[in-house]
Amino acid sequence: MKTSHFPIFTLKDIPSEAELISHKLMIKSGIVRQLSSGLYTWLPLGHRILEKIKKIIREEMNSIGSTEITMPLIQPAELWKESGRWDEYGPELLRINDRHEREYCFGPTFEEVITDLIRKEVSSYKQLPINLFQISTKFRDEIRPRFGVMRAREFVMKDSYSFHNNEECLNNAYKNYAAAYEKIFKRLMLDFTTVEADSGNIGGNESHEFHVIADTGEDDLLLDKSSQGMNFEIAKTKYGENDLQKIIKENDLKHVKGIEVGHIFKLGDKYSSKMKAEITTKESKKINLLMGCYGIGVSRIVAAAIEQNNDDKGIIWPSSISPFDIALIEIDGHKDKSIRDFTTTIYKKMKELNIDVIYDDRDSKLGSKLTDWELIGIPTLAIIGSKEVKNNVVTLKNRIKDTKIEITIENLLDKFL
């Protein structure tokens, strides 16, 4: 990719309306722009980051046998009336009428739609278990959209659903999803913890949340010495507010803040019983399907990763989700053909090797190019000017260590193989 085909929308100043560092840096570095309250356009850089996160999630979902589908964003009210959530869900559910005055809503979550699909397609225990997922836009009319994409109204979520004919099978799937989530958050290089959680208005009997640890998080968590966490609200209910003080002290529990990036639920027959999603067992008995659901806040992860990885120059991307692995920064390439040719040769070799490279071929000063790429947070910058061309090297700048070294092209390419 060359900047001549990949517009960079960095800003000089930090927007005053943004409170969180992630929100400020996402706007300043040109990852998102706000369209309206809680609605964001993902610019080319942001789009690439989202795609990298989605790829990791897809790989881990596929590895536990979950298969991708796509469901419509607009959902008919009848299904929500069947489950009882048309009345329960409240004003976060954005309701609309079509031209025939039929009622619909924008999907905040998809339990009803998927249960309807499965009850129509699956009738026998022989067809189970079934594990499906989608990565799509969800809409929740949040009362206070804030912190940029952290709490948006329209956001990207990965949601999986599993269907079973017995508890043991559901329990196994739940364990597999929990393990896959741990792998996903490790691959995303996030400092996170898993906590026992409340199942909220999604419902069900067992539930865990995955939290990125950050002082700016909205959730209160208790961590033990091995970093095993517990949701503060759950701890209060479990031990009572008075005893909880005592318990924190006796076990030395640490109070930290978390950003919820994933949530899994054992739903059991909560939806299947209301929506009559039944199957026939081996013994020719009709039973309600058992169900699990598993969400990841894809767009929220972008903000959470920035909360954990930034400095006074800008973002420092974990290598697994950096929009590019390396930026080639030429000095005066537009004036000096030898510099442009040298950089182009390296660029082409990198493309052949499938290295995720951005070639900054803009006609601007080295200082402003460096400021941009350090703000954007690319892990490795390769600077190429007349000195480098003469010595047949590039100058490598490491974003985290802030070191500069000269390196031959062969050694540079070897680093990525």
Ligand code: ATP
């Ligand atoms: P929260 O408690 O933060 O409002 P939730 O518990 O209502 O979230 P879930 O129904 O568990 O959310 O949805 C699954 C995931 O989707 C969450 O773990 C979170 O990462 C993400 N998510 C939920 N609401 C939003 C939002 N308004 N903006 C961005 N991501 C969100």
Ligand code: MG
């Ligand atoms: Mg949740």
